[in-house]
Amino acid sequence: MTWIRVNKKIVPKGFRGITLFPFIFLSSEILKKNRVIINHEKIHIKQQKELLVVFFYIIYGIDYLIKLIKYKDKHKAYVNIIFEREAYGNQYDLEYLKKRKLFAYWRK
Numbered sequence: 547m548t549w550i551r552v553n554k555k556i557v558p559k560g561f562r563g564i565t566l567f568p569f570i571f572l573s574s575e576i577l578k579k580n581r582v583i584i585n586h587e588k589i590h591i592k593q594q595k596e597l598l599v600v601f602f603y604i605i606y607g608i609d610y611l612i613k614l615i616k617y618k619d620k621h622k623a624y625v626n627i628i629f630e631r632e633a634y635g636n637q638y639d640l641e642y643l644k645k646r647k648l649f650a651y652w653r654k
């Protein structure tokens with residue numbers, strides 16, 4: 547069994563975490579980063595639910611190709627996919643999903 551804890555006093559500065567059996571202590575920065583990543587992916591879950599999953603992937607692929615033609619750059623195309631714009635644009639707002647409107651990616 548493992549217990550994961552966040553403790554600023556135990557984790558030395560510059561470290562992501564430290565393990566003192568049986569505990570794993572994470573730095574607050576790591577936890578914050580992970581919360582942002584989880585929030586980003588949760589936004590995609592919400593988008594997928596709205597589009598019955600399959601339409602999400604179809605639109606995702608089509609929009610990627612459109613953006614690839616427009617930007618001629620794989621990374622720029624990816625971050626400008628409508629679903630990624632919404633997810634990257636709101637991932638730092640951990641309350642975003644509570645106030646998000648239906649089909650929010652079409653509104654931008």
Ligand SMILES: [Zn+2]
Nearest residue numbers: 586590630633
């Ligand atoms: Zn994403």
